[in-house]
Amino acid sequence: xxxxxxxxxxLALGAALAGCQDQGPQKDHVKINKNPYPSTYSxxxxxxxxxxxATVLTGTGEKLEQADVFIVDGKIAQVGKDLSVSADNTIDxxxxxxxxxxxxxxxxxxxxxxxxxxxxxxxNEMTSPNTAEVWVEHxxxxxxxxxxxxxxxxxxxxxxxxxxxxxxxxxxxxxxxVPAHTMQGMKFPNAPYGLKxxxxxxxxxxxxxxxxxxxxxxGNMAGYRQAWIEATEYKSAWEQYDAAHAxxxxxxxxxxxxxxxxxxxxxxxxxxxxxxxxxxxxxxxxIDLAKEFNYHAGTFHHGxxxxxxxxxxxxxxxxxxxxxxWWGFKMEAYDMVQENVAIVDAVKNSCAVVHSDSDITIQRLxxxxxxxxxxxxxxxxxxxxxxxxxxxxxxxAKSLGVENETGSLSKGKQADVVIWDKNPFSVYSKxxxxxxxxxxxxxxxxxxxxxxxxxxxGQR
Amino acid sequence: MTKFKISLITGAxxxxxxxxxxxxxxxxATVHTSTKQGVLNDATVVIEDGKITAINPAELAADVxxxxxxxxxxxxxxxxxxxxxxxxxxxxxxxxxxxxxKAGIDFDTSTAFNPxxxxxxxxxxxxxxxxxxxxxxxxxxxxxxxxxxxxxxEFGSVTDKHTALVVHLGxxxxxxxxxxxxxxxxxxxxQQKALAEKDDExxxxxxxxxxxxxxxxxxxxxxxxxxxxxxxxxxIIKIKEQFGINVIIWGGEDAQLVKNQLADAQIxxxxxxxxxxxxxxxxxxxxxxxxxxxxxxGVKVILSIGGDGSHNVYQLRFDAGIAVSNGMSHEGAIxxxxxxxxxxxxxEGGKIAEGQRADLVLWSADPFEISxxxxxxxxxxxxxxxxxxxxxxxxxxTTDSKLPRAYTK
Numbered sequence: 106x107x108x109x110x111x112x113x114x115x116l117a118l119g120a121a122l123a124g125c126q127d128q129g130p131q132k133d134h135v136k137i138n139k140n141p142y143p144s145t146y147s148x149x150x151x152x153x154x155x156x157x158x159a160t161v162l163t164g165t166g167e168k169l170e171q172a173d174v175f176i177v178d179g180k181i182a183q184v185g186k187d188l189s190v191s192a193d194n195t196i197d198x199x200x201x202x203x204x205x206x207x208x209x210x211x212x213x214x215x216x217x218x219x220x221x222x223x224x225x226x227x228x229n230e231m232t233s234p235n236t237a238e239v240w241v242e243h244x245x246x247x248x249x250x251x252x253x254x255x256x257x258x259x260x261x262x263x264x265x266x267x268x269x270x271x272x273x274x275x276x277x278x279x280x281x282x283v284p285a286h287t288m289q290g291m292k293f294p295n296a297p298y299g300l301k302x303x304x305x306x307x308x309x310x311x312x313x314x315x316x317x318x319x320x321x322x323x324g325n326m327a328g329y330r331q332a333w334i335e336a337t338e339y340k341s342a343w344e345q346y347d348a349a350h351a352x353x354x355x356x357x358x359x360x361x362x363x364x365x366x367x368x369x370x371x372x373x374x375x376x377x378x379x380x381x382x383x384x385x386x387x388x389x390x391x392i393d394l395a396k397e398f399n400y401h402a403g404t405f406h407h408g409x410x411x412x413x414x415x416x417x418x419x420x421x422x423x424x425x426x427x428x429x430x431w432w433g434f435k436m437e438a439y440d441m442v443q444e445n446v447a448i449v450d451a452v453k454n455s456c457a458v459v460h461s462d463s464d465i466t467i468q469r470l471x472x473x474x475x476x477x478x479x480x481x482x483x484x485x486x487x488x489x490x491x492x493x494x495x496x497x498x499x500x501x502a503k504s505l506g507v508e509n510e511t512g513s514l515s516k517g518k519q520a521d522v523v524i525w526d527k528n529p530f531s532v533y534s535k536x537x538x539x540x541x542x543x544x545x546x547x548x549x550x551x552x553x554x555x556x557x558x559x560x561x562x563g564q565r
Numbered sequence: 566m567t568k569f570k571i572s573l574i575t576g577a578x579x580x581x582x583x584x585x586x587x588x589x590x591x592x593x594a595t596v597h598t599s600t601k602q603g604v605l606n607d608a609t610v611v612i613e614d615g616k617i618t619a620i621n622p623a624e625l626a627a628d629v630x631x632x633x634x635x636x637x638x639x640x641x642x643x644x645x646x647x648x649x650x651x652x653x654x655x656x657x658x659x660x661x662x663x664x665x666x667k668a669g670i671d672f673d674t675s676t677a678f679n680p681x682x683x684x685x686x687x688x689x690x691x692x693x694x695x696x697x698x699x700x701x702x703x704x705x706x707x708x709x710x711x712x713x714x715x716x717x718x719e720f721g722s723v724t725d726k727h728t729a730l731v732v733h734l735g736x737x738x739x740x741x742x743x744x745x746x747x748x749x750x751x752x753x754x755x756q757q758k759a760l761a762e763k764d765d766e767x768x769x770x771x772x773x774x775x776x777x778x779x780x781x782x783x784x785x786x787x788x789x790x791x792x793x794x795x796x797x798x799x800x801i802i803k804i805k806e807q808f809g810i811n812v813i814i815w816g817g818e819d820a821q822l823v824k825n826q827l828a829d830a831q832i833x834x835x836x837x838x839x840x841x842x843x844x845x846x847x848x849x850x851x852x853x854x855x856x857x858x859x860x861x862x863g864v865k866v867i868l869s870i871g872g873d874g875s876h877n878v879y880q881l882r883f884d885a886g887i888a889v890s891n892g893m894s895h896e897g898a899i900x901x902x903x904x905x906x907x908x909x910x911x912x913e914g915g916k917i918a919e920g921q922r923a924d925l926v927l928w929s930a931d932p933f934e935i936s937x938x939x940x941x942x943x944x945x946x947x948x949x950x951x952x953x954x955x956x957x958x959x960x961x962x963t964t965d966s967k968l969p970r971a972y973t974k
Contacts, residue, residue, distance in 0.1 A: 219842040251842055306656070412962050413970075432955075433684065433876035435656035442959040465839050465872075472883065475935040483938055484959065532886030532935045564849045 134350050135358035137343075137366060139375070142242060144292035146281055150544035152193035153177045156524060159198035164205040164498035164513035168491035174203055176520040179543035184514050196538070198524055204494055205514050206261025206282075206521030206541065208501035209467050210379070210426045211406050211460035215280075215288070216241050216265055218249030219464065220560075229268025230275060234312050234319060235332050237300065238364035239275035241267040245288040250558040251464040252291075256282050256547050257555075258468035259529075259536035261521040262293060262512075264505055266301045266406075269381040270311040272319065272328045274301035276367055277379055279505050281521075283541050284556040297377050297506040299403075300367055302329070304382035304391060305437045326390065333398035336368030343369070371400045377506050378403025379426075383437035385413035392421050404504040406460065409438050412448035415455065424456035424504040425449045428466075429476040446474075446496060447481040447488055458504050459496040470497045475530035490530055519543075588613045589946075590627035591927065594638040596620070598917040599904035603896065610638060612923040615946035620919060631927070636940060639932055640915050641694025641924030642881055642902040645867060646789075646815055646835055647874035649688065649696045650678040650714055655873065664701035670752070671773040672709025674700045675726035684876055685718045686953035691879030692932060694924035694944045695724070695914055697906065699731050699789065706733050706745045707752075710777070711789065713912050715924070717944045725912050729813065730781055734801065735792035736847045746800060753808050756782060787811040787910065789835070794847035795822035802830045813909055815869075818848035821855050824862035833909045834864055837871030838888040856901065857892025866893070867909060868901040886933030898933065 154176040161172040161184060175183040175190050183190065216228035227244035230236040245265055255263065266277040277299035280291040304325060313320030319328050342359040349356040370376035378395070382388050382405045395402035404424040405411060409432065411418060411425040418425050427449065432441030442448070450457035459474045461467035478493040502512025511519045520543035527534045538554075539547035548554035589612045596608040598620075611619040611627065651674055653660035662677035678698065688696070695715050702708025713725035734745050756778035771779070780786035790801050793816040802823075805812040814820065815835040820827060827834060838856050843849045852858075859866050868884055870877060885898040893901070907915030914922040923946035930937040939951050961973045 220845045222845060254841060412959070430877060430880070431873075433654055434873055436654055439654055440958055442955050442962075444959050444963075448959075448963060464842055468839075468841075469887075472935060476883070479936045479938070484956075485963075530935065532883055532933055533890040535890060561843065561849070564843075 129355060131350070131353065131355045132357075135346075137361070139370075142240075142289060142292075144294040145287065145289040146283065146285070146292055146294060148179045148542040148544055149283075151178055152543075153182075154194045154196065154520075154540070154543060155188065155190060155192035156196045156198050156203055156522070159201050159203040159524070160528070161514065162202065162204045162491050162494040163515065164494055165515060166491055166495065168489065174514060174522065176522065176540065176543040179520055181514055181516055181518045181520050181522075183516065196524070200527070201537065202525040202527065202529055202534075203514070204259070204523050204525065204529060205498040205512055206523055206539065207259040207470050207497050208505070208512055209255070209260055209263040209461050209470060209497075210404065210458055210501050210504045211462045212255075212263045212265055212464075212467055213268070213462070214251040214255065214263065214265060214464060214467070215245035215247060215249045216267065217464075218246045219251050229270050231268070231270040231311055234271050234308055234317070234328050235273045235364065236267075236271050236275050237273040237332070237367045238362075239267060240278070241265050241275055241301075242278035242288050242292070245278070245280075245291075247285050247288055247291055248558045248560050250561055251467070252282055253284070253556050253558060254464070255467045256539055257536060257549070259471065259523040259525070259539055260467055261523070261539060261541050261546075262502070262505070262507065263467070264299060264379070266299065266379055269301070269303040269307045271301075271303060272308050272325060273332060273368070274303060276376070277301055279507065281541055283546055286559070293507065296510075297375060298367075298370065299379040299505070300371055300376050302378060302380040302382075302391075304380065304387040305384060306435055307381070322387070326394070329394055330397070332368060333372075333394070336365050336372060337398060339365035340369040340372050372398070374401070377401075379406055380404065381406050383407050383409040385410040389414055389417060392417065392423065404456075404458070407438075407462070408449075409441050409445070412442055412445045415449045415452045418449060419452040419455040422454070422456070424458050424500060426458040426460040426501075426504060428462070429459065429473050429480075443477065443480045444484060444486070446477045447486050450488075450492070450496070451486070456500050456503055457496050458500045460501075471525070471529040471534065472532060473497075475532075478530060490528070493530065587628035588618075588626065589629045589631065590625055591631045591633055591638060591925070592625075593635055594633035594927065595635055596917055597637060597639045597896070597899050599640050599900050600916050600918050602918070607635070608638075610917060610925070612925070612943065612946050615923055617917060617919060617921045617923050617925075620917065631941065633927055637928040637930065637932060638917065639692070639899060639926050639928065640903040640917050640921075641926055641942065641944065642692050643695045643697065643906040643912075643915055644688060644693045644869065644874070644878035644881060645697035645906055646699055646869040647696070647878060648701065649684055649698050649875050649878060650680065650682055651698060651700070652875050653679070653682055653684070655876075663699075664703055666703040668700060668703035668707075668709050669705045669774070670707040670709070670730060670777055672700055672702060672707075673712070673726060673773075674698070674709060675712035675723050678712070678714055678723050680714065680718050680720055680722045683954050684878075685716050686951065687876070687955060688878040689716055689942065689949060690939065690951045690953070691882050692926035692928065692939050692942060693878050693881060694926070694942065695912070696878065697728060697910055697912075702731065702733065706748055707731070708733055708791075711910070713910065715944050717947065717949060725910075727777065727780075727786065728910050728912065729787040729789050730777060731789045731791065731815075733791045735794060735797045735816070736845055742797070746804070750804060750807075752778060753782060753804075753810070757808075781810055782808060784809060784811045787813050789813045789815050791815045792847075793818040795819040795850075797847070798823050799826060802826055802832065805830060805832065818851035818855065820864075821852065821858045822850060824859050824864060827859065828863035832864070833867060833905065834859055835867040835869050838868050838884040838891075840871045853887065853891040856888040856898075857894075860893050860897045860901075865905050865909065866897065866901045867905050868898070882933050883935060886935075889933060895933075
C-alpha cells in the first residue's frame with residue numbers, strides 16, 4: 106500500500122509534466138511498433154522471362170517499338186531492342202503492347218467487397234468525425250472477387266482507403282494484387298501508409314445531420330486544426346520522452362493513443378495524406394492547413410476542380426487523383442471537365458493520376474486514361490500513349506510513395522508487367538498476361554492462371 | 566400545312582438553323598442502318614422535315630450536301646433506364662423528381678422532365694439522341710411509367726409518355742420477393758376481373774391505374790421488370806405466359822443461365838455491359854460475356870448504363886465496345902443502342918430507313934472506339950451541337966487572361 110501511493114503521484118506528475126522522472130533504476134524504453142501487421146507477401150516464382158517484339162510503354166514517357174522486356178529474379182533486368190539474352194520463358198508479343206502493371210491509388214476492394222451485403226460494409230467507421238485510429242487493412246477481405254476482376258484488367262498494385270465520411274477516416278494500405286488468403290499476404294512490403302482525410306460535403310453531412318460537429322465547411326477546417334494541434338502535442342510528448350530516456354533519465358512514457366500515432370506519422374513524414382477533396386477553394390485551404398502544421402498535403406483524390414488550381418498543385422508537389430468523367434452526383438462534383446487530368450498534367454512538375462474509386466472501372470483504368478487522352482486531343486492537346494500511361498503507372502506509384510519500387514519498366518524495378526492484346530488505349534483491348542514481381546498471376550488464355558475467390562467456388 | 570405544323574413545334578430550333586425544312590443529303594457514308602439492310606457503303610441519306618426521306622435516291626437534289634468521306638453514319642443512340650431530365654445533381658433534393666414514397670402504377674414523371682438540364686447536352690457527346698427515362702418509384706413494387714424524350718434540349722421534347730410500366734421484383738432488403746410477385750399477379754388478376762365485370766358500369770371512367778393495367782393486359786404497354794436472378798427470370802416468364810403480357814427484363818445479370826428460355830419467350834433483356842461482379846446472391850453469374858451470350862441465343866439485347874446512368878449516358882458507346890470485345894457482334898451492339906430499344910418500347914427512331922425519324926450521328930470512325938468522336942449529329946432532322954457547360958468551364962480555365970477567370974465567358 107505504501108508503494109502504491111507514490112506511484113500514483115508519479116503517474117499524475119508524469120502526465121502533467123512530460124520528462125518528469127522518478128529516482129529508481131531506468132525502466133525499459135517504451136517503443137511503438139510501427140509495423141505490427143507486417144507483410145508476409147513473397148514472390149511465388151523466380152524464373153526469368155523474356156517478352157519480345159512488343160510495343161512497350163515504359164511508364165517514364167517512352168514508347169519503344171519492337172522492343173523486348175527481360176525479367177530476372179522478379180525485377181526488370183533490361184528493356185530494349187533485340188536483347189541477346191536467354192530466359193526460362195520467352196514470349197513472342199508481336200503485335201501486342203507491354204506496360205508497367207496498372208496502379209489504382211483509390212480502391213475500396215476488400216473493405217466494401219462483393220457481394221455488397223450488410224455484413225460486408227467494412228469500409229467506413231462512421232462513428233466519429235476523427236477516426237484516425239482505424240486501419241482499413243483490418244477490414245480487408247482478401248476473398249473479394251473484385252481483386253481477381255481488377256487483376257484481369259492489369260491492376261498489380263492498389264491502395265485500399267477507408268471511406269470519406271470522416272475528417273480523418275483512418276489509414277489506407279497499399280496491396281500487391283496477388284491472390285492470398287490473408288491481408289498480410291497481399292501487403293506491399295515497405296510501402297508507406299496513407300491517411301485518408303475528407304473535405305467538403307461528406308463529413309459535414311454525416312455528422313452535421315446528427316448535430317455533431319462538423320456541420321459546415323468551416324466546421325471541417327476547425328476539426329482538422331484541432332486534431333493537428335493535439336497531434337503536435339502528442340508528437341512532442343513522445344519526443345521529449347525519447348530524449349529524456351536517451352539522456353539516461355527515467356521518464357514515464359506518455360499514454361499511447363493509436364489515433365495520434367497515425368497523425369504523428371504524418372507530421373513525421375512517414376504517413377502520406379490521401380485527401381478526398383473536390384473543390385478548388387478547399388484544396389487551396391488544405392495546402393495551407395498542411396503548411397500551418399508542417400506536413401505535406403499529399404494527394405488530392407477526386408479533385409473535380411483540380412483544373413482550376415493546376416499551378417498550385419504542381420507548385421506544392423501534390424498529386425491529383427482524378428476521374429475522366431464522373432460528375433453531378435453532388436454539388437461539389439458539378440463543375441467537372443473531361444480534360445481535368447490533362448490540364449493538371451500540363452503544368453511542369455505536376456502529378457496527374459487517373460483513379461477509379463470503383464470495383465467496375467478499376468478493371469479498365471487504361472480505358473479511363475484513354476477517354477481523357479482522346480477527349481483532350483480533340484481540344485488542342487497532343488497527349489500520346491506514352492504520356493497518358495503515366496497517369497495509371499508512374500504517377501500513381503509516386504502518389505503512393507512506391508515509385509522507386511514499381512510503376513515503370515526501368516532496370517531494377519519490381520517486374521509488375523502487363524501484356525495487352527492490342528493498344529491498351531483501344532476500347533477493345535484486354536490484358537492478356539499479368540506479372541507481379543516477375544511471377545505470372547494472370548493469363549487470359551490459360552485457366553491455370555485465373556484465380557477464383559473462395560466465395561465463388563462451387564456456386565451454381 | 567404539314568410543314569407549317571412541324572416548324573411550329575420546333576420553332577425554337579428554327580431560330581438557330583438555316584437548313585431547316587431544306588433537304589440535307591449525307592453522301593459517301595458508311596451507313597449502319599440497324600435494319601435488315603445491314604451496313605451500306607458509300608451510301609447517301611436524305612433528310613427533310615425531320616424525316617429520312619430517301620436512301621441512295623436515283624437522283625439527288627439537296628440544298629445542303631455533306632460529304633461523309635466514308636465515315637460512319639448511325640441512327641442516334643437511345644439511352645434508357647436512367648433519370649435523365651429528372652435529376653440535375655444527385656444529392657440536391659430539389660433537383661430530383663424521379664422518386665416519391667407515394668409513387669405507384671400511375672406515377673407519370675414526364676410532367677417533371679426538364680429539357681434544359683445540363684445533363685442533356687453532355688449526353689449528346691456520346692451520340693445519344695433519345696432517352697427512355699424511368700422513375701425510381703417509392704414504397705410500391707410499381708415504380709411508375711417510363712417516358713421518352715429527344716435530347717434536343719428544347720421545350721416540348723418529350724416524344725412519348727406512358728411508354729412502359731416499371732416493376733421492381735427480385736431481392737428485397739426488407740421482406741420477401743414472394744410478396745412482390747403476389748402483388749404483381751393480384752393487380753393483373755384484379756384488373757382482369759374488373760374488365761370482365763365492366764359491362765355493368767359502362768359510364769364510369771376508369772382510373773389512370775386501371776387504364777394502364779388494361780394496356781398491360783392487352784399487351785400494348787410493355788412491363789419493365791427489374792430483376793437479376795435466373796429463378797426470378799423463370800418466374801416472370803410464367804407470369805408472361807399466364808397473362809399474355811409484354812415483358813422486358815432490366816438487370817438480368819444471371820440471364821445467361823436461362824438464355825434459351827428467354828429466347829423462346831421472346832423477352833428482350835436490358836443489361837449493363839460492364840456489370841460483372843456478384844453484387845449480391847442474385848447475380849453470382851454476372852459476366853462481361855452476358856450481352857454476347859444472350860445475343861447468340863437469339864435474345865433481343867439492349868445496353869444501358871448501370872449505376873448513375875443519368876450523368877454519364879454518353880458512355881454507352883464505350884460499353885458497347887466492351888460488349889463487342891467480350892463476344893457480342895458489332896452490328897448487334899449497334900442495334901442494342903438503337904433499333905432494339907426503339908422496337909422494344911414501340912418508339913420512333915433507332916433505324917436508318919425511309920420514313921424514319923431523322924436522328925442521325927456521323928462519326929469520325931468506329932462509334933465504339935474511344936479515339937472516335939461525333940462529327941455531326943441531327944435530332945429530328947436538325948443539326949445539334951455537342952457543347953455543354955463543361956466545355957465552357959474548360960475554355961475559361963485554359964484561356965489566358967489578365968483579368969480574373971470570372972470575366973472569361
